Amino acid sequence: MQAGSTVMVVEDDAAVRTVVTDHLRLAGCQVMPHRDGALAWEAFQQTPPDLLILDRMLPGLSGDELCRRVREVSAVPILMLTALGSLEHRIDGLENGADDYLAKPFSLRELQLRVNVQLRRGNPSAPLAFHAGPFRVDAEHRRVWLDGREIALTTREYELLVYLVRNPDRVISRDEILREVWRWGFGDASTVTVHVRRLREKIEADPKIPAYLCTEWGAGYRFVLDGNG
Template identity: 50%
Template sequence: MNRSLPPQDTADVGNRRILLVEDEQIIAGVVRDYLLQAGFQVDLAKDGFTALELAAARQPDLVILDRMLPGLDGVEVCRRLRKTTSVPVIMLTALGTEDDRILGLEVGADDYITKPFSPRELVLRVRSVLRRSLQEFSPEPPVEVAGFVLDPGARMVTRHGVQLSLTAREFDLLAFLLRHPNQAFSREDLIKAVWGWDFGDLSTVTVHVRRLREKIEEDPRHPDLLKTVWGVGYRLDVHALSEAADASQ
């Protein structure tokens, strides 16, 4: 097998710690070799309980998590991780249905890749997620929009002074929308701008919009802020935000 990798990204994401959770020995070995060649440190867990122990002890920068695991499956591992950390999670799944893929995103995975997959593609996905989640400095000043304050350097968003608990992708999505208020974007636009993909499963955007609504809307089932623009996509409605901010004062 040819294990040469594409050139390193210019962003400094090397030497980061990856927790690889995979019970299939051959897959785990190949993926681990690719990650090590790419300059990452790799911890390996073969079951869900060990994964949670290693995540707590080693504080990884990213978790690659198999969907099907002995003892505690990947969905439950991701759910438990999300109670204590916003570490980026890329889920590996051999399940082909859309519902199975979406379930991982709904419990907090930032990305997923379907088996069988190219290890080269997985490394590129890891670099893409890390570039965004580990960004330590941004020349952009804070953005204030109707009660929201976006601090790009700290990768933090507050609303009325209260910090929002966001995963890496939720932060990126909200940050993009806060920078472009009142503009409607298609799911294709968002997957390119936020995920950095030229193509991909658009349900990824749908699920992240749904999760983000649960954190910023009074009634996520009837959103006033992050609105659906029928036939187009989504829009962050600053007028609604302003009204909500005025009402809270």
């Protein structure tokens, strides 16, 4: 973990909140623990953290609603930590703007790895700014423009888009995306599907007929820089 990073933990279960808070503090993070979703939202607006970890079932304001509100104003990474671990619930969480989803019960080792991924910044050896077709990327500030218009992206959407623009005209499987973008050796491929859909809504004139982020049925995705997919 990146020592000094600020993490907000929103969890109404006192035991879970304490364990997660203590673990993150031992790792060098500054932790802002909350049990109530509404109070966490007020605190977030005053002092946005580097990472938000939240339960889905919260008093005051649900985790889903808190996630949606945060996503309207910020691209801060969001990790949902919840007992609702079915595929449908995971997809719902991702649709609401979460970047990752960890179901209870969980190991602190897995939590640490997922937090590491969310806090990790771009490869320092990569160019800090570059153009790829109509896309301009500022890696230092993690910003992207398309035809001169800045695109508001979450952390995961940014990392996915940058990986795609750096690998144009090549069929990329969802397993490869999970491995290279999420840093997962295995995982639920529907995570990629949800993020691709969200990314298309931001970069495509018509997300139903994508010109840049094209589906190669049965194989994965192909990114077309000239927009003639």
